Amino acid sequence: MDVCKICGSNQIKTYKHPRFDMTFHECLNCEVIYKDIDQKISLIDEKKVYDLHENSIENEGYVNFLSNFVDSALYPYLKKGKLLDFGSGPEPVLKSILEDKYRFEVDIYDYFYAPESSVFQVSYDGITSTEVFEHLWEPVEILKRLKSILKKDGILAIMTLFHPKDQTTFFDWFYIRDPSHVTFYTPKTFMMMAKKVGLEVIYTNHHRYLTLKNS
Numbered sequence: 671m672d673v674c675k676i677c678g679s680n681q682i683k684t685y686k687h688p689r690f691d692m693t694f695h696e697c698l699n700c701e702v703i704y705k706d707i708d709q710k711i712s713l714i715d716e717k718k719v720y721d722l723h724e725n726s727i728e729n730e731g732y733v734n735f736l737s738n739f740v741d742s743a744l745y746p747y748l749k750k751g752k753l754l755d756f757g758s759g760p761e762p763v764l765k766s767i768l769e770d771k772y773r774f775e776v777d778i779y780d781y782f783y784a785p786e787s788s789v790f791q792v793s794y795d796g797i798t799s800t801e802v803f804e805h806l807w808e809p810v811e812i813l814k815r816l817k818s819i820l821k822k823d824g825i826l827a828i829m830t831l832f833h834p835k836d837q838t839t840f841f842d843w844f845y846i847r848d849p850s851h852v853t854f855y856t857p858k859t860f861m862m863m864a865k866k867v868g869l870e871v872i873y874t875n876h877h878r879y880l881t882l883k884n885s
Contacts (some may be wrong), residue, residue: 802852827881
């Protein structure tokens with residue numbers, strides 16, 4: 671019997687998309703939905719998807735998009751200190767914003783574009799992770815790793831679009847069509863993951879922002 675990769679529950683519902691070649695597993699306990707492992711693409715193809723992103727510091731809309739996230743999910747809970755931007759992408763726009771506008775000291779890590787593993791030997795006051803968790807096959811393991819480098823009372827601010835709980839809406843949702851998007855959450859999913867690794871959810875806007883604290 672299949673068990674949930676997030677919470678271990680056996681309350682798993684499996685279904686196929688009515689129009690696309692996609693199979694999903696939904697946990698009725700923690701509300702996570704993830705694609706079947708058969709949909710996993712190669713690292714080469716995954717990087718090709720990321721290489722198509724054209725987000726730069728000159729893109730005012732994108733800068734505002736990230737600044738709104740910081741204003742809601744990070745800055746109310748952390749005003750200064752050393753940060754890690756986990757999953758910084760092809761161009762580290764968020765690092766520039768955090769340093770220039772908010773005066774944080776920022777390191778970056780990205781599996782493809784900034785794979786300097788020495789950041790995992792540092793302790794951080796805060797960590798940001800924007801549009802990363804939907805790409806993760808094993809999010810609990812990543813959450814454990816991030817907690818391990820977060821100082822006591824440190825803040826982890828996450829951005830990922832929460833899935834609609836209605837299946838018809840989910841099937842029409844643009845987010846699932848990106849082949850590199852594999853795991854989809856609700857705030858409840860994150861609350862259960864956080865509890866599992868020793869973090870606490872202290873804020874969510876129930877749309878795409880979530881803030882966790884290392885207690």
